Amino acid sequence: MRLGFVKTFVDASAELIGEVAGPSVKMGAVSMRERPDVGGGVTTVVCLSGEAQGRVIFDLDILTALQIAKRMLGEPSPGLTPMVRSAIAELASMAIGRALSRINDSGACVTMGPPVVLAGEYRGENTAGFETMVAAVMTECGEVRINVSIQDLH
Amino acid sequence: MQTTAGGFEVGKSRLTCLIVDDSAFMRFRLRRLMDSFENVIATEASNGVEALSEYGRLRPDIVLMDIVMPGLEGVETVRRIRAADRTARVIMVSSLSYQEKVEEALAAGALCFIPKPVTTEALRDAINRVLVATVV
Numbered sequence: 001m002r003l004g005f006v007k008t009f010v011d012a013s014a015e016l017i018g019e020v021a022g023p024s025v026k027m028g029a030v031s032m033r034e035r036p037d038v039g040g041g042v043t044t045v046v047c048l049s050g051e052a053q054g055r056v057i058f059d060l061d062i063l064t065a066l067q068i069a070k071r072m073l074g075e076p077s078p079g080l081t082p083m084v085r086s087a088i089a090e091l092a093s094m095a096i097g098r099a100l101s102r103i104n105d106s107g108a109c110v111t112m113g114p115p116v117v118l119a120g121e122y123r124g125e126n127t128a129g130f131e132t133m134v135a136a137v138m139t140e141c142g143e144v145r146i147n148v149s150i151q152d153l154h
Numbered sequence: 155m156q157t158t159a160g161g162f163e164v165g166k167s168r169l170t171c172l173i174v175d176d177s178a179f180m181r182f183r184l185r186r187l188m189d190s191f192e193n194v195i196a197t198e199a200s201n202g203v204e205a206l207s208e209y210g211r212l213r214p215d216i217v218l219m220d221i222v223m224p225g226l227e228g229v230e231t232v233r234r235i236r237a238a239d240r241t242a243r244v245i246m247v248s249s250l251s252y253q254e255k256v257e258e259a260l261a262a263g264a265l266c267f268i269p270k271p272v273t274t275e276a277l278r279d280a281i282n283r284v285l286v287a288t289v290v
Binding site (some may be wrong): 112 | 224255269
């Protein structure tokens with residue numbers, strides 16, 4: 001796993017989350033795991049292809065998702081509505097898109113697919129067969145866990 | 155040439171806009187921003203195929219187009235819209251803003267590119283620019 005790529009994903013995500021969820025963002029623990037740290041209740045997966053293949057997974061608990069969605073939508077939601085899920089998916093998509101823009105402007109070629117929001121049954125199965133870097137981002141709305149599982153092909 | 159209360163310089167009293175994004179949130183967000191400008195009528199499409207159909211039906215003044223969408227993605231959709239209507243005015247709206255992708259979108263016929271997350275100012279500026287741009 002190219003650590004420069006991982007750092008770019010985490011930095012861009014923290015930056016984007018700060019813009020959306022409030023500027024008071026702190027980096028929490030960073031760890032390497034055999035499988036993604038998920039199960040908070042709202043999980044968004046974005047698949048990557050190109051020079052680095054794998055996926056980036058955003059995982060939040062429901063309360064954090066509702067708080068972030070409230071800021072993105074400009075109004076509270078009664079629960080985990082499709083619009084709340086869409087807002088969180090877009091948050092992940094914007095963060096990863098920003099990271100990929102930096103990575104590709106540095107000469108690499110990595111592309112992303114549309115974000116997929118998963119229901120509660122997902123437990124982070126390690127189907128790809130490689131490790132995951134997990135970074136916690138502490139926001140005013142709660143914790144966002146960013147899981148980066150990528151295989152560098154070069 | 156008229157100037158609307160929203161600050162647009164347009165040649166007619168109303169501005170029609172087609173918002174194309176697979177994200178329900180982004181369509182909601184862009185519609186809200188467009189609604190904050192006066193005299194704008196916005197419609198939506200959630201994918202490239204739907205966008206082609208809606209563009210042909212409505213011939214909007216401007217199109218706001220996402221890039222990453224399932225099925226027919228944004229750049230190819232722009233290419234097809236412009237092939238059908240050389241006067242189409244398309245603004246790409248995407249978080250994928252690396253140079254090669256921006257150039258690809260512009261080569262396909264987009265007139266302007268704004269990165270997500272979109273601000274009111276960036277959107278207003280982009281619309282003003284594409285409305286005065288010469289399209290061939």
